Amino acid sequence: MDSPRGRIYQMxxxxxxxxxxxxSFVTHIDRCLxxxxxxxxxxxxxxxxxxxxxxxWQIEENYPRxxxxxxxxxxxxxxxxxxxxxxxxxAKLVRFYQxxxxxxxxxxxxxxxxxxxxxxxALAPRIESDFSFRHLGEVFPAEGTRxxxxxxxxxxxxxxxxxxxxxxxVRVLTKNGIDVHIPKAQSCCGALHLHGGxxxxxxxxxxxxxDAMLSPEFDAxxxxxxxxxSVMKEYAALLEDDAKYAHRAMQFVAKARDxxxxxxxxxxxxxxxxxxxxxxxxxxxHLAHAQGIRKAPRELLKAIGAELVEMPRPxxxxxxxxxYNVVQNELSMKILDEKMGxxxxxxxxxxxxxxxxxxxxxxxxxxxxxxxxxxxxxVELLDEAY
Amino acid sequence: xxxxxxxxxxxxxxxxxxxxxxxxLMLYEYDAGIRxxxxxxxxxxxxTNQVSQIMRLASSAQxxxxxxxxxxxLSGGAISREGGIVVAFSRMNRILEIDVENQRAVVQPGVVxxxxxxxxxxxGLYFAPDPSSQKACTIGGNVAENSGGPxxxxxxxxxxxxxxxxxxxxxxxxxxFGGKAAESYGYDMTGFFVGSEGTIGITTAITVKLxxxxxxxxxxxxxxxxxxxxxxxxSAITAAxxxxxxxxxxxxxxxxxxxxxxxxxxxxxxxxxxxxxxxxLRESVEEHAEAVQAVCLQQKAREVRRAKTExxxxxxxxxxxxxxxxxxxxxxxxxxxxxxxxxSKIPATLAHIGEVSKKYDLIIGNIFHAGDGxxxxxxxxxxxFPDQLERALAASKDILEYCIAVGxxxxxxxxxxxxxxxxxxxxFTQEDLDVMAGxxxxxxxxxxxxxxxxxxTPRMCREIFGAARNPVLVQEGM
Numbered sequence: 001m002d003s004p005r006g007r008i009y010q011m012x013x014x015x016x017x018x019x020x021x022x023x024s025f026v027t028h029i030d031r032c033l034x035x036x037x038x039x040x041x042x043x044x045x046x047x048x049x050x051x052x053x054x055x056x057w058q059i060e061e062n063y064p065r066x067x068x069x070x071x072x073x074x075x076x077x078x079x080x081x082x083x084x085x086x087x088x089x090x091a092k093l094v095r096f097y098q099x100x101x102x103x104x105x106x107x108x109x110x111x112x113x114x115x116x117x118x119x120x121x122a123l124a125p126r127i128e129s130d131f132s133f134r135h136l137g138e139v140f141p142a143e144g145t146r147x148x149x150x151x152x153x154x155x156x157x158x159x160x161x162x163x164x165x166x167x168x169x170v171r172v173l174t175k176n177g178i179d180v181h182i183p184k185a186q187s188c189c190g191a192l193h194l195h196g197g198x199x200x201x202x203x204x205x206x207x208x209x210x211d212a213m214l215s216p217e218f219d220a221x222x223x224x225x226x227x228x229x230s231v232m233k234e235y236a237a238l239l240e241d242d243a244k245y246a247h248r249a250m251q252f253v254a255k256a257r258d259x260x261x262x263x264x265x266x267x268x269x270x271x272x273x274x275x276x277x278x279x280x281x282x283x284x285x286h287l288a289h290a291q292g293i294r295k296a297p298r299e300l301l302k303a304i305g306a307e308l309v310e311m312p313r314p315x316x317x318x319x320x321x322x323x324y325n326v327v328q329n330e331l332s333m334k335i336l337d338e339k340m341g342x343x344x345x346x347x348x349x350x351x352x353x354x355x356x357x358x359x360x361x362x363x364x365x366x367x368x369x370x371x372x373x374x375x376x377x378x379v380e381l382l383d384e385a386y
Numbered sequence: 387x388x389x390x391x392x393x394x395x396x397x398x399x400x401x402x403x404x405x406x407x408x409x410x411l412m413l414y415e416y417d418a419g420i421r422x423x424x425x426x427x428x429x430x431x432x433x434t435n436q437v438s439q440i441m442r443l444a445s446s447a448q449x450x451x452x453x454x455x456x457x458x459x460l461s462g463g464a465i466s467r468e469g470g471i472v473v474a475f476s477r478m479n480r481i482l483e484i485d486v487e488n489q490r491a492v493v494q495p496g497v498v499x500x501x502x503x504x505x506x507x508x509x510g511l512y513f514a515p516d517p518s519s520q521k522a523c524t525i526g527g528n529v530a531e532n533s534g535g536p537x538x539x540x541x542x543x544x545x546x547x548x549x550x551x552x553x554x555x556x557x558x559x560x561x562x563f564g565g566k567a568a569e570s571y572g573y574d575m576t577g578f579f580v581g582s583e584g585t586i587g588i589t590t591a592i593t594v595k596l597x598x599x600x601x602x603x604x605x606x607x608x609x610x611x612x613x614x615x616x617x618x619x620x621s622a623i624t625a626a627x628x629x630x631x632x633x634x635x636x637x638x639x640x641x642x643x644x645x646x647x648x649x650x651x652x653x654x655x656x657x658x659x660x661x662x663x664x665x666x667l668r669e670s671v672e673e674h675a676e677a678v679q680a681v682c683l684q685q686k687a688r689e690v691r692r693a694k695t696e697x698x699x700x701x702x703x704x705x706x707x708x709x710x711x712x713x714x715x716x717x718x719x720x721x722x723x724x725x726x727x728x729x730s731k732i733p734a735t736l737a738h739i740g741e742v743s744k745k746y747d748l749i750i751g752n753i754f755h756a757g758d759g760x761x762x763x764x765x766x767x768x769x770x771f772p773d774q775l776e777r778a779l780a781a782s783k784d785i786l787e788y789c790i791a792v793g794x795x796x797x798x799x800x801x802x803x804x805x806x807x808x809x810x811x812x813x814f815t816q817e818d819l820d821v822m823a824g825x826x827x828x829x830x831x832x833x834x835x836x837x838x839x840x841x842x843t844p845r846m847c848r849e850i851f852g853a854a855r856n857p858v859l860v861q862e863g864m
Contacts (some may be wrong), residue, residue: 001405001476007411013412024409041521042431043647197514312504 002031011055021063029055035317036289055289060197082187092299108366109256137184140170147177151213152177153223156188162356168383169224175386176269185212190224191231206235210252226355230290232256260354271385274305280348283315284355297354297378304385311342320361340365350374387426391447395429398439403430414472417457417464423467430477432589442558448601450837455527458519461803463583467838489596490566495526495589511596514541518707532581534799536632539757545580550593583801584836586829589715600665604675605693608660608682609653613637616658617733619685620756626681628674632663633757640751647712650701709753717766721778722801725789727759738788739763746781760798798844802840
């Protein structure tokens with residue numbers, strides 16, 4: 001009972017004053033995965049992503065959500081996500097939360113709509129013991145002949161929950177002759193804010209990242225999270241009315257690269273080990289639909305010797321979609337089960353993807369199906385090959 | 387809608403399978419055409435039995451019933467005109483059986499057209515009817531409207547591919563017309579049902595033919611300086627004794643719009659192109675491809691290209707099949723017509739459409755199934771300006787009347803629906819229409835199934851018959 005066509009129709013009705021910001025409208029917008037598959041399909045070039053962001057902003061501004069959840073969300077969006085030190089402290093708190101039984105309490109309060117922390121909780125990944133990626137401000141020099149120099153966005157959730165993936169990213173880049181800088185003043189990319197309807201805060205973060213990471217010394221600004229990459233590439237649109245930042249935002253966008261895109265662009269050096277396994281690749285929505293990157297991860301996998309097999313519909317959403325798997329759990333699991341059917345139909349040894357949210361969802365999917373197939377980020381597989 | 391009826395619907399189909407709030411109902415007030423009408427309730431049945439109960443309920447409550455697939459129709463067929471119940475089939479979307487030996491599939495009406503072909507692709511089979519909306523439209527909708535598509539030229543429309551239907555009658559009775567056999571005896575009930583636009587019953591299971599994929603396919607793109615040259619070539623190809631699988635024409639304006647989206651390599655400076663597909667046995671395809679190429683060059687084609695890879699072929703078709711949508715890039719609204727003319731009249735009809743475009747001061751793109759003479763002039767306008775809508779409707783009527791005048795018809799594949807219902811008297815005599823109405827009434831005596839579609843009411847008949855030369859469509863309007 002949901003489609004982008006219907007949502008756009010309701011948006012038009014809201015705009016024309018025929019429809020209030022009703023439960024129906026909010027429900028339909030809330031049920032949107034934001035997978036952007038509709039944008040890939042749309043011959044008219046309707047900018048659904050920005051329509052959706054505006055609708056969410058309108059809802060956030062005008063539609064009364066439960067008070068506690070709203071306050072908590074504001075706190076997290078405005079205070080926690082942008083600050084690495086607060087993120088670290090909150091991650092510790094969340095771990096306590098998870099293990100103390102308080103979480104069931106939180107579920108009733110709307111706190112689950114907060115951010116990736118709730119998502120992590122629901123899908124039960126271990127928050128990595130090392131917590132924070134403690135390398136802000138450091139530089140990791142290229143090994144061998146230097147072929148490039150990049151700034152790496154470590155991500156807000158990524159920095160506390162996926163520190164190991166960040167390390168792997170640094171290793172793969174340096175082994176491929178790339179200097180990796182971790183600019184100290186960087187912040188959260190703003191994706192959660194933008195998708196949650198907090199447009200102004202997203203702009204603040206965009207400016208901060210432009211100041212921190214846009215520099216002639218970097219060939220590219222790299223991220224290993226598809227959602228972050230897609231929002232970084234939206235900075236120009238986000239700041240188009242900002243006289244001071246509009247131009248720099250365009251320059252930033254010109255340098256923003258997903259890790260797969262960047263590595264496929266510079267080409268991999270000869271790997272030490274070949275990955276001689278049957279691998280199927282699931283396109284993250286924010287890579288395939290939002291950024292149009294489909295070939296790069298597949299090329300990288302082939303370059304390290306993977307036997308690549310294509311599942312049916314590799315670019316349909318897995319149902320992870322940020323916090324969707326928590327706030328719309330039932331629908332998310334339906335979507336996941338269908339996707340797992342596609343995965344199983346090609347019997348891979350490894351299910352590769354290129355986004356941590358998707359990885360967690362797929363791990364949950366494997367559990368649901370009782371399968372042991374390994375789920376891995378492309379960067380992890382590259383890391384093992386060097 | 388009477389709350390008691392809504393409550394009954396919930397009992398039948400489930401609480402989460404009925405919509406009746408205005409903000410939800412407005413999402414079912416439109417299809418892909420331009421008319422709107424809000425239903426009183428929408429129900430999403432999951433079984434034939436539920437459909438049967440819904441029909442019984444509707445009959446006893448005297449509420450109109452309209453079946454809806456994906457809402458991609460262009461003639462208002464899936465819009466409930468009188469605030470009745472819309473029966474939406476999005477939850478009856480299962481493929482029930484694939485019978486490889488007999489090359490048949492049994493599907494529920496909500497199965498998306500292209501999904502069936504994808505589902506049987508690994509068996510070397512496919513479902514031939516290929517409307518341009520095939521990524522979204524449902525087979526139930528195809529059956530109701532007797533849909534066509536580019537490959538209609540060789541393979542025929544939906545009715546040629548349906549061998550059986552399970553139908554729920556207004557009484558709630560479930561009947562079966564036809565089956566898996568290619569031919570049936572007695573009345574051809576399946577043939578009668580296909581294309582009846584939801585006016586005699588609602589189908590809940592459809593048996594269709596699956597064809598073997600051809601051994602060889604050749605896709606040619608013939609490029610012309612003028613629309614007229616391309617139009618002349620269409621009849622020249624068939625006069626040469628060749629029936630392509632598909633023979634499509636796009637004018638220069640349309641293909642430039644498409645190219646901006648799909649980058650298929652359509653030439654930006656051409657006056658028109660023909661997209662020609664030949665399929666069958668390897669030898670005959672090669673022979674025909676050469677012959678077609680020769681005919682095109684004789685008819686002043688500037689160049690004839692051939693898709694070298696499956697990707698190139700897919701891109702050319704993607705451009706053709708998403709053409710309507712691609713127009714959204716240049717115009718907020720469009721109105722497409724579905725007139726049919728004899729092939730030999732294509733050049734003259736195109737010239738007339740050019741005049742209509744000037745007369746009403748509207749851009750009209752041309753893209754159509756040239757082989758069938760089935761035109762889809764795309765009249766661009768902005769629905770926010772009422773005068774533009776009126777001009778678009780008037781232009782459209784002008785074109786349809788021309789089609790009729792040169793011996794053609796008002797619909798090739800989009801159906802009559804509410805859109806062209808009032809033009810039926812121009813094509814048929816009152817006696818013809820009376821027989822059709824009698825036939826409908828034999829099944830749907832209380833006129834509760836998709837009322838006011840397909841056939842004009844007797845009262846309307848006379849009014850419109852007399853008024854057919856006035857701008858009927860404008861009055862009928864929104």
